[in-house]
Amino acid sequence: SQQGEEDPQALSIQEGENATMNCSYKTSINNLQWYRQNSGRGLVHLILIRSNEREKHSGRLRVTLDTSKKSSSLLITASRAADTASYFCATDSTDSWGKLQFGAGTQVVVTP
Amino acid sequence: EAQVTQNPRYLITVTGKKLTVTCSQNMNHEYMSWYRQDPGLGLRQIYYSMNVEVTDKGDVPEGYKVSRKEKRNFPLILESPSPNQTSLYFCASINSGTGVPDTQYFGPGTRLTVL
Numbered sequence: 001s002q003q004g005e006e007d008p009q010a011l012s013i014q015e016g017e018n019a020t021m022n023c024s025y026k027t028s029i030n031n032l033q034w035y036r037q038n039s040g041r042g043l044v045h046l047i048l049i050r051s052n053e054r055e056k057h058s059g060r061l062r063v064t065l066d067t068s069k070k071s072s073s074l075l076i077t078a079s080r081a082a083d084t085a086s087y088f089c090a091t092d093s094t095d096s097w098g099k100l101q102f103g104a105g106t107q108v109v110v111t112p
Numbered sequence: 113e114a115q116v117t118q119n120p121r122y123l124i125t126v127t128g129k130k131l132t133v134t135c136s137q138n139m140n141h142e143y144m145s146w147y148r149q150d151p152g153l154g155l156r157q158i159y160y161s162m163n164v165e166v167t168d169k170g171d172v173p174e175g176y177k178v179s180r181k182e183k184r185n186f187p188l189i190l191e192s193p194s195p196n197q198t199s200l201y202f203c204a205s206i207n208s209g210t211g212v213p214d215t216q217y218f219g220p221g222t223r224l225t226v227l
Contacts, residue, residue, distance in 0.1 A: 042202075
């Protein structure tokens with residue numbers, strides 16, 4: 001069964017707008033990671049946030065984690081056409097070290 | 113450059129013809145694993161290995177075998193491929209030396225089609 005579930009499933013925005021996607025999970029985690037995938041290609045690691053962290057930034061990316069609600073959000077600010085991709089959250093649970101549980105992803109389309 | 117490599121990147125084969133997908137990492141990581149990605153299902157773990165000669169099943173191990181004779185290599189073996197194994201496969205590795213799970217590094221993927 002899927003651990004992480006992203007919301008929305010699809011998102012269409014204009015260049016310059018912000019994109020926000022959410023991830024919910026079910027069990028206790030060591031960390032939560034966000035990945036990007038362009039059209040069935042490889043996975044690009046974006047950011048890792050540990051269970052004792054609440055917020056993390058990397059360039060135009062901002063990730064929050066609320067372990068009490070078992071949820072995370074990824075914000076992409078000032079989006080660009082090159083941000084068009086599928087975004088996945090993946091959790092590393094405390095009861096299965098190293099195994100990442102992925103959601104089905106959010107497909108983001110940024111139009112110029 | 114730290115990386116995980118997979119070969120082949122693309123493979124079309126026929127039902128029942130044994131194949132091996134190789135995976136190699138140059139980061140001296142103990143933990144390696146294989147995932148498959150299918151539309152609408154995200155990635156699911158097939159097998160993992162905590163270290164040399166230590167392997168175990170993930171969530172979808174049926175129809176697959178693995179081996180870990182060397183730290184850097186973790187091949188995925190399909191003894192008798194079937195069409196339901198048509199998928200995009202990813203190898204990954206993680207540094208487990210600190211005891212704290214860290215970033216997983218993924219290979220570029222192998223797109224397998226079984227006719």
